[in-house]
Amino acid sequence: MDDINLHYRFLNWRRRIREIRDVRAVRYRDRWRNMFRDGDMLRYHGDSDEVGCFVSGRPLSKKRRYFEVTVNDTGVRGMIAVGLVPQSHKLDHQPGWLPNSVAFHADDGKLYNGSTVGQQFGAKCCRGDKIGCGISFDSDDGQITVFFTKNGEEIGSVEIPASPEDLYPAVGMHSLGEEVVLDLNADWRAEEDDGQMIVDSHEEDWSRLHDVKVTGTRLVAALQFRAEKGQKQWKLGFSVTTADCLGIAQRSWIQWFYRKTVVRREQMGEGARAPRTRG
Structure with a gap:
């Protein structure tokens, strides 16, 4: 009897696993209409009176917060739209036209934010241009x-009242000959100064470090300190040997940096001399 119960439990477990997989397959399935898709290539496939729309099956996230479209051909009118829409977005409408959707349209350079009336946002796009769209998680007010x-x-940004899990990458087309290449795994990073280690201060609270460059046996670093109050800025460059680096492990890096700063400023004759700390 116990063997029979275990057998039925096993069958129920396998059935439940299949149901979960089927639900996930439907949830993360890409949707498109009036388009021909070949891998990452999307081409308009309609009569120019109907909108063609593609919606990704997966929303943006912190690990996947940006995607990009390369315009292979603008077709007759170049009515290509790139933006974000809810999962239930109707495929017979361009991204940006319906509520809770936002998109940049390449034919007129306008931003459409839940409306069929757009606002001037950037320049028109042509063949060979790359149009990207992403999200930032800096806001804490639900935007x-x-x-x-x-x-x-x-080229610009806009705040919308939405959560990341409700924003799906979308591409729209509306004329013959339009063709794009979609990259849902594109990488976007803001420009940073190479070869610099940046330290931000919020009223004497050091928050983060960036690039550190090692050359041979010497660690070469440039530090930039920014004071929030007074908007005063100064930079300090210095180099230390690997022996000095070993000392960092024996004391906090803040104490180590403070000592180097005091010594350097004394050598340069800048400001009052602060007392040195012992290691």
């Missing part, structure tokens, strides 16, 4: 910042 790029440069 999501959606930004757009063209050929690797940000």
Whole structure:
């Protein structure tokens, strides 16, 4: 009897696993209409009176917060739209036309934010241009910042009341000959100064470090300190040997940096001399 019960439990477990897989398959399935898709290539496939729309099956997230579209052909009118929509977005409408959707349209350079009336946002796009769209998680008031790029440069942003899990990458088309290449795994990083280690201060609270460059046996670093009050800025460059680096493990890096700062400023004759700390 126990063997029979275990057998039925096993069968129920396998059935439950299949049901979960089927639900996930439907949830994360890409949707498109009036388009021909071949891998990452999307081409308009309609009569120009109907909108063609593609919606990704997966929303944006912190690990996947940006996607990009390369315009292979603008077709007759170049009515290509790139943006974000809810999962239930109707495929017979361009991204940005319906509520809770936002998109940049390549034919007129306008931003459409839940309306069929757009606002001037950037320049028109042509063949070979790359249009990107991403989200920022900096806001804490329930708003999501959606930004757009063209050929690797940000052209603007807009805040919308939405959560990341409700924003799905979407591409719209509306004329014969339009064709794009979609990259849902594109990478977007703001420009940073190479070879610099940046330390931000919020009223004497050191928050983060960036690039550190090692050359041979010497650690070469440039530190930039920014004071929030007074908007005063100064930079300090120095180099230390690997023996000095070993000392960092024996004391906090803040104490180590403070000692180096005091010594350097004394050598340069800048400001009052602060007392040195012992290691």
